[in-house]
Amino acid sequence: MIFFDKNQKEHKAHLESQLSAVSSLKGNEIVQWRKERLADGMVFFGNRNFVELAGRYVESPEDPDAIERLLVWMGSVRRAYEYERVYLVDAAGEKILVEPVEGGMDREHFKADILSMLPEGKPAFLDFHFCGNENHPKLAVVVPLLHSGEKKAFGALVLKIDPEVYLYPMIKRWPTPSRTAETLLVRREGNGAVFLNSLRFKEDAALKLSVSLEKKDVPATMAVLGKKGEARGIDYRGVRVLADVRAVPDSPWRIVAKMDESEAFEPMARMRTL
Numbered sequence: 001m002i003f004f005d006k007n008q009k010e011h012k013a014h015l016e017s018q019l020s021a022v023s024s025l026k027g028n029e030i031v032q033w034r035k036e037r038l039a040d041g042m043v044f045f046g047n048r049n050f051v052e053l054a055g056r057y058v059e060s061p062e063d064p065d066a067i068e069r070l071l072v073w074m075g076s077v078r079r080a081y082e083y084e085r086v087y088l089v090d091a092a093g094e095k096i097l098v099e100p101v102e103g104g105m106d107r108e109h110f111k112a113d114i115l116s117m118l119p120e121g122k123p124a125f126l127d128f129h130f131c132g133n134e135n136h137p138k139l140a141v142v143v144p145l146l147h148s149g150e151k152k153a154f155g156a157l158v159l160k161i162d163p164e165v166y167l168y169p170m171i172k173r174w175p176t177p178s179r180t181a182e183t184l185l186v187r188r189e190g191n192g193a194v195f196l197n198s199l200r201f202k203e204d205a206a207l208k209l210s211v212s213l214e215k216k217d218v219p220a221t222m223a224v225l226g227k228k229g230e231a232r233g234i235d236y237r238g239v240r241v242l243a244d245v246r247a248v249p250d251s252p253w254r255i256v257a258k259m260d261e262s263e264a265f266e267p268m269a270r271m272r273t274l
Helices: 002-045 048-060 064-081 108-122 169-173 220-225 266-273
Strands: 086-088 096-099 124-129 139-147 156-160 183-190 192-195 210-212 229-234 242-246 252-260
Touching: 002 064, 002 124, 002 139, 002 156, 002 169, 002 183, 002 229, 002 242, 002 252, 048 064, 048 086, 048 139, 064 086, 064 096, 064 156, 086 108, 108 124, 108 139, 108 156, 169 183, 183 220, 192 220, 210 220, 210 252, 220 229, 220 242, 220 252
Parallel strands: none
Antiparallel strands: 086 096, 086 156, 124 139, 139 156, 183 192, 183 252, 192 210, 229 242, 242 252
């Protein structure tokens, strides 16, 4: 029995170390991804030629030369970095140039969400959100456009991100074969922890599934309430899990790496029956 107890403790310590390594790795990858997206925005934010050209378009939206040159710039960054769409919008949310031109747009989304970020004064993330009639969350990098020497933006460049292209697949990857392990992102909204990505056992969960913060035995709520490190509790399916939770630096997000206890301790259960 002493030998079994020792093995059980060692096995649990190994699992906790693995979960910690996964959540740390994913957190670092997300931080790097966010930095790269903001760096894309900074390329335009600091480019006086682009800003002056954008200013020409806002002042004269029928200028064919300005439109053509802007669409070349916007198309090149969209293709190079796999953005879903790239928008140029004026400070009233009325004059909108989009690349590619196909597809609709929600003008109220620009007025309510995009323009509210212009006072930031630098490229910033528009967090996970639904846009218009779309059923899947999007992100965006919003780049305020300012004439030299001015503090008030005359418009913005918007780099629209589909998280299904890179972010979600990166989060979902698990380093070893597993039936139940997964990583997920959450953020706090009011009195709840909202899931930000599709889940292994609930694909259509992003921004649609939340857990009350009163359920303090759920790792997702532990994460948004500030816990860091090893956690055991009940997941969104009502299943007992072993988890590691932590913050994603420089973001409102929290990451949870977890595995069902039934799988985690299966080797020890088999040993007990021998």
